[in-house]
Amino acid sequence: MCGIIGYIGDQASAPIIIKGLKRLEYRGYDSAGIAVLKDGGLQLIRREGKLSNLEAALNLKEMTATLGIGHTRWATHGAPSEVNAHPHLDCTQKIAVVHNGIIENFHQLRHELSGRGHDLRSQTDTEVIAHLIEEAFTGDLYQAVKDALTHIEGSFALAVISSDSPDMLVGARKDSPLIIGVSPKAFFVASDIPAILDYTREIVLLENGEIARLSPQGYLIEQLDGTPVSRKSMTIDWDISAAEKGGFEDFMLKEIHEQPAAVRETLRGRIDENGRVGRVGLDDLGLDDDELRSLKKITIVACGTSLHAGMLAKQVIERWARLPVEVDCSSEFRYRDPILDEGTLVVAITQSGETADTLAGVRIAAELGAKVLAVTNVVGSTITRESDGVLYTFAGPEIGVAATKTLMAQMTALNLFGLLLAQARGRSNHEFAATVAELQRIPEKIASILENTAVLEDWAKTYHQVTDLLFLGRGFSYPMAMEGALKLKEISYIHAEGYPAGEMKHGPIALINPGLPIVVLAPKDSVYEKIVSNIHEAKARGATILAIATVGDKDILSQVEGVFYIPETLETLTPLLSVVPMQLLAYYIAKLRDCNVDQPRNLAKSVTVE
Numbered sequence: 001m002c003g004i005i006g007y008i009g010d011q012a013s014a015p016i017i018i019k020g021l022k023r024l025e026y027r028g029y030d031s032a033g034i035a036v037l038k039d040g041g042l043q044l045i046r047r048e049g050k051l052s053n054l055e056a057a058l059n060l061k062e063m064t065a066t067l068g069i070g071h072t073r074w075a076t077h078g079a080p081s082e083v084n085a086h087p088h089l090d091c092t093q094k095i096a097v098v099h100n101g102i103i104e105n106f107h108q109l110r111h112e113l114s115g116r117g118h119d120l121r122s123q124t125d126t127e128v129i130a131h132l133i134e135e136a137f138t139g140d141l142y143q144a145v146k147d148a149l150t151h152i153e154g155s156f157a158l159a160v161i162s163s164d165s166p167d168m169l170v171g172a173r174k175d176s177p178l179i180i181g182v183s184p185k186a187f188f189v190a191s192d193i194p195a196i197l198d199y200t201r202e203i204v205l206l207e208n209g210e211i212a213r214l215s216p217q218g219y220l221i222e223q224l225d226g227t228p229v230s231r232k233s234m235t236i237d238w239d240i241s242a243a244e245k246g247g248f249e250d251f252m253l254k255e256i257h258e259q260p261a262a263v264r265e266t267l268r269g270r271i272d273e274n275g276r277v278g279r280v281g282l283d284d285l286g287l288d289d290d291e292l293r294s295l296k297k298i299t300i301v302a303c304g305t306s307l308h309a310g311m312l313a314k315q316v317i318e319r320w321a322r323l324p325v326e327v328d329c330s331s332e333f334r335y336r337d338p339i340l341d342e343g344t345l346v347v348a349i350t351q352s353g354e355t356a357d358t359l360a361g362v363r364i365a366a367e368l369g370a371k372v373l374a375v376t377n378v379v380g381s382t383i384t385r386e387s388d389g390v391l392y393t394f395a396g397p398e399i400g401v402a403a404t405k406t407l408m409a410q411m412t413a414l415n416l417f418g419l420l421l422a423q424a425r426g427r428s429n430h431e432f433a434a435t436v437a438e439l440q441r442i443p444e445k446i447a448s449i450l451e452n453t454a455v456l457e458d459w460a461k462t463y464h465q466v467t468d469l470l471f472l473g474r475g476f477s478y479p480m481a482m483e484g485a486l487k488l489k490e491i492s493y494i495h496a497e498g499y500p501a502g503e504m505k506h507g508p509i510a511l512i513n514p515g516l517p518i519v520v521l522a523p524k525d526s527v528y529e530k531i532v533s534n535i536h537e538a539k540a541r542g543a544t545i546l547a548i549a550t551v552g553d554k555d556i557l558s559q560v561e562g563v564f565y566i567p568e569t570l571e572t573l574t575p576l577l578s579v580v581p582m583q584l585l586a587y588y589i590a591k592l593r594d595c596n597v598d599q600p601r602n603l604a605k606s607v608t609v610e
């Protein structure tokens with residue numbers, strides 16, 4: 001996720017672009033850049049780090065051009081650095097492009113462009129677009145962008161300018177957002193509404209597969225195949241803070257709703273034409289098939305929510321690859337003198353890539369000769385520099401302290417890794433193809449959960465004043481019971497525990513008072529009958545059972561006080577659905593308790609100290 005903005009009008013563009021980028025910084029903040037017209041050419045200024053670094057490098061008084069584009073980056077391909085910051089230029093330095101999205105076939109395009117003599121200076125996927133436009137340009141920038149886009153696979157929101165076309169700004173989108181802002185004497189393109197709300201409240205939403213040509217006098221929109229589009233503008237009445245949150249009350253709620261996209265982006269380019277996990281989108285993995293084949297053991301280290309992704313990964317990898325997996329929280333692992341050697345792969349899961357305990361675990365693994373694979377959401381984070389390989393998740397920046405969409409992306413990536421490992425170890429079978437196909441259906445299934453939250457809001461109204469709550473699960477649902485409890489604890493400050501349901505009778509069942517609410521994860525899976533028995537045990541002691549069950553399971557209705565249904569899916573993928581109602585339940589309860597869900601007390605987004 002990155003933020004892009006473009007301006008064409010009668011005012012100096014640079015201050016408007018910088019102000020807009022500030023409003024988009026929540027979309028990415030590892031580097032930023034701007035390109036404006038100057039003396040018949042382009043002036044390009046880019047800086048690594050926060051937007052303030054770029055601002056400090058600009059002399060805005062001298063930047064009077066009325067056409068320009070800007071970008072704030074969240075790296076996906078190529079580490080955060082000045083050379084990888086946008087805008088990117090073509091060989092002639094006359095065309096500038098800013099991009100949000102992922103070009104899936106950029107390796108191939110890069111190779112072809114280099115073969116035709118182009119000088120590609122960055123490691124990004126975006127730069128190929130500038131060179132493709134250069135090749136297609138015969139005097140009409142708009143047509144050249146259209147032609148260039150026919151070669152591109154993947155997602156994009158683009159803004160393009162050229163010093164040869166000083167009266168034109170081109171915007172286009174597919175699977176990444178882009179809007180047009182309309183004012184009497186100026187027009188804008190931007191990733192999101194807040195970027196331009198200081199200048200106009202008249203917005204036109206660009207739809208997938210559409211391209212727009214803007215001038216100081218007006219704009220036109222077409223589909224990429226040339227079909228004209230006529231669309232009226234709408235007036236936005238949100239304030240800036242609501243707009244930054246996409247109209248949601250909090251970043252956490254917005255990020256819960258971004259989970260379908262997090263799955264889609266994490267899968268993008270990683271499934272080949274035969275429906276298998278392909279290597280193309282996994283080029284940072286740092287492990288070839290021989291290395292995957294020779295592994296004797298995997299040790300997973302992580303903290304908090306990432307640890308729950310690790311607990312799930314253990315089950316997934318053991319099921320698919322039949323390779324033993326241990327899971328440890330990093331803070332214990334680092335002091336327990338672990339047994340590791342060259343046959344062990346340490347998988348370190350951390351969305352931020354900066355968690356001190358997990359980094360310490362990585363250093364111990366390296367000292368003992370084990371290879372390290374980092375699973376992280378932040379390109380260029382410390383862990384990516386200290387590991388042998390990286391499995392990136394593509395959730396985009398997460399602002400809310402409570403991890404939601406990054407967990408979803410981790411679970412997606414680790415499912416892919418389990419399948420890749422199994423493929424390399426010769427264990428593919430028909431279930432693999434079904435799993436890959438079902439993974440691609442998960443986004444729409446999450447979306448259907450998000451549309452249907454009334455039951456959860458009712459539960460929150462009924463139970464938001466309780467002092468204790470239990471979450472129970474078995475098998476693949478056990479790590480999610482842990483996660484449900486963690487979410488509730490951290491944002492609502494209610495005491496909650498996640499427990500493997502079969503363990504209750506070994507002690508915790510003594511805690512059950514009449515009326516104690518217990519959320520039980522009871523999907524129709526291989527341990528369904530077992531969890532139903534556990535429900536009866538808890539009910540017999542007076543607990544109030546709220547079940548998360550599979551749609552169509554009518555039998556459970558008579559056994560519990562409330563049911564939230566999730567769509568049917570494969571057992572290994574159920575956690576990607578069942579976690580969503582628990583995130584929402586925690587959210588609704590916390591809101592009713594007047595808690596700050598985005599910044600809970602005593603917590604930090606990344607824990608960089610021991």
Ligand code: M6R
Nearest residue numbers: 304305306350351352355402403
């Ligand atoms: O950045 P990391 O994934 O390494 O962070 C690990 C934990 O600090 C993190 O998951 C924390 O538990 C979250 N607040 C959970 O919502």
